[in-house]
Amino acid sequence: MAGQQARCTRKAVSPSSRVAIIGGGISGLAAAKQLAAHDPVVFEATPSIGGVWKHCVYRSTRLQTPRPDYEFSDYSWRNREDPTFPTHAEIVEYLEGYADTFDLWRYIMFGAKVVDVKCLGGAGFTELWSGTGEPLQGKPMWEVGVATGDSDTVQYYKFEFVVMCTGKYGDVPRMPVFPLGKGPEVFKGTVMHSLDYCKLSEDETVELMKSKKVVVVGYKKSAIDLALECAQANQGEGGEACTMLVRTLHWVVPSYSIWGLPFFLFYSTRLAQFLYERPNQGLLRSLLCRLMSPLRAGVSKFIESYLAWKLPLEKYGLRPEHPFVEDYASCQMAILPDGFFDMADQDLIRFKRASGWCFSENGVVLEDGTEVEADLVFLATGFEGKDKLRAVLPDPFRGLVLNNSGMMPLYRGTIHPLIPNMAFVGYVESVSNLHTSELRCRWLAGLLGGRFALPSVEAMVRHVDGEAEAMRRTTRFYRRHCISTYSIHDSDAMCADLGSRVHRKGNWLAELFAPYNNKDYKEE
Known part of the structure; x- marks a missing residue:
């Protein structure tokens, strides 16, 4: 080189x-x-x-x-x-x-x-x-x-x-919009987008999160990684739990092995992709895709059964209602980092479902009126x-x-x-x-x-x-x-x-x- x-x-x-x-x-x-x-x-x-x-x-x-x-x-x-x-x-x-x-x-x-x-x-x-x-x-x-x-x-x-x-x-963070008086301006703590978090050194991130009540907004890859880092920084005496606000659930995968079979068998071979619709396909292929719909659903359910067995999705209310294939087909499947659910089992990561939320003086308020106290709110809301x-x-x-x-x-x-x-x-x-x-x-x-x-x-x-x-x-x-x-x-x-x-x-x-x-x- x-x-x-x-x-x-x-x-x-x-x-x-x-x-x-x-x-x-x-x-x-x-x-x-x-x-x-x-x-x-x-x-x-x-x-x-x-x-x-x-x-x-x-x-x-x-x-x-x-x-x-x-x-x-x-x-x-x-x-x-x-x-x-x-x-x-x-x-x-x-x-x-x-x-x-x-x-x-x-x-x-x-x-x-x-x-x-x-x-x-x-x-x-x-x-x-x-x-x-x-x-x-x-x-x-x-x-x-x-x-x-x-x-x-x-x-x-x-x-x-x-x-x-x-x-x-x-470069350009996606920022949620709030009604007047319900945005970050009323919150006494710190609000930071994940883009700004990326600019901090390891020591700065630990100092920022240690012994703090932290809320992470989001449940995609960047939010999951951020919650894990927060939990790791709060291990030991005086540590606080990190709460993830989850609006839309997506399937997460611990590894590229499903019931002992390599993941590529399901989606990455020419035979596997024959089951799925292609853009601008002809009438005959459209008919074949319709006939193969039960097989596609079976593949998705086979993967879902493994994930439900391997991961504590039901325990934490994190099992999506939509089929796995919908996340795979939209590139929203996330690979879990090692130790993520171990931290949840230690109560260092918590989960709250919320389709809507806003800020309060002491944290965030969910749509059902529940208030989650926070010193620090991370917006892992994308770009x-x-x-x-x-x-x-x-x-x-x-x-x-x-x-x-x-x-x-x-x-x-x-x-x-x-x-x-x-x-x-x-x-x-x-x-x-x-x-x-x-x-x-x-x-x-x-x-x-x-x-x-x-x-x-x-x-x-x-x-x-x-x-x-x-x-x-x-x-x-x-x-x-x-x-x-x-x-x-x-x-x-x-x-x-x-x-x-x-x-x-x-x-x-x-x-x-x-x-x-x-x-x-x-x-x-």
Whole structure:
């Protein structure tokens, strides 16, 4: 691996640079590698790569998938046989090694925050995307405004194509809204979003929570990890319990083994995914999906039976009423950190169900009038990543970021049919977001390289509408653009566009029963 001294980063924008990439996280790095032929400029607002893994993690944050399921197709983990889930520090180290191996530093401008993007005429809303259907037209289409360091001066650069890789998480916290007199202003204690908690050192977090009555609002991965850290800080004499306010229950999983069977058997093989609806499928396949509905329900109930046996969900009132598959299909399944329910059994983590709540002087008040005393309230309420896009995109494009269903309408999870000469990478979720982003960047490189042409705007709109409808029929949480139940089909479509092999295994047995992962998509 190259030393730190050899990491020469970009200091200026070359006139030959035709492509801008905004963001230096996983998607930005994948885009830089795949689009290297266009001498891209990667604008990264912070002093380091890694995105959310560098700037929006707790000390205990780990990946939720095994190492072999979260690696680039052409760059393996050094210790990929290690069964433990990587820490956030290990992930950043892995990404730095990837940047070293492929000399991606030369494309990255650190401390370069994009604050404005202007359209230089464009093609408007036409039959073909960007007017001609061509992503590179030999003339600038966007002007990107960049603020560097602590300077208030904004420097503008012109590009033919822009790739947005700012991510869905971090930077913009989602804050609950309260009626007048019932918000944080009436609370005598401290209110902190999980984003601000991420900025504290380990000693600062322990000092903040030790011997304090803490309420954590939320029940997704960040809330669960935060509650566990709170409980660990309050072990011993004088410790106080952490109370989680749970509005919507989701299924949690202790490991990737269900009744002794590997989890991939249920959702990650071609045969397993044959059971589930795909976007824009034909009449015959729709009929087959309807006939296989009992089998899908049986798989979900089989997993639910294990989780109900393995975890004290009934004891704590945490068993969801919806099927497991709805959480898996919307990428909301969370892997439990070790010791979480052990802390609950010690009464260091408590749970309160609440669809509505507000602040009081001494804590929070639930909808039924119950008051939970608190010195500190954490809002693990998520992020408004799409607001980052809307903040920099000009009208009318900022109003098109989300469709009527609340989803980003992206063809192949990358191209917005109504926003010309721009791509969006990292806004589609799957079991392995790294693989999802890498393959989309390869597909995007094929588009910019002329290996295939996009369909008409109307055809792309119909396609993304079909994806939204398939999601709506699969899960009540359809607003999250998640492809986990049809990820192999999604990859097939991109491989077909590129003229690559669709079936990537060596024989039909492996094709049907072996799990697909990033190594199957190593470039030929």
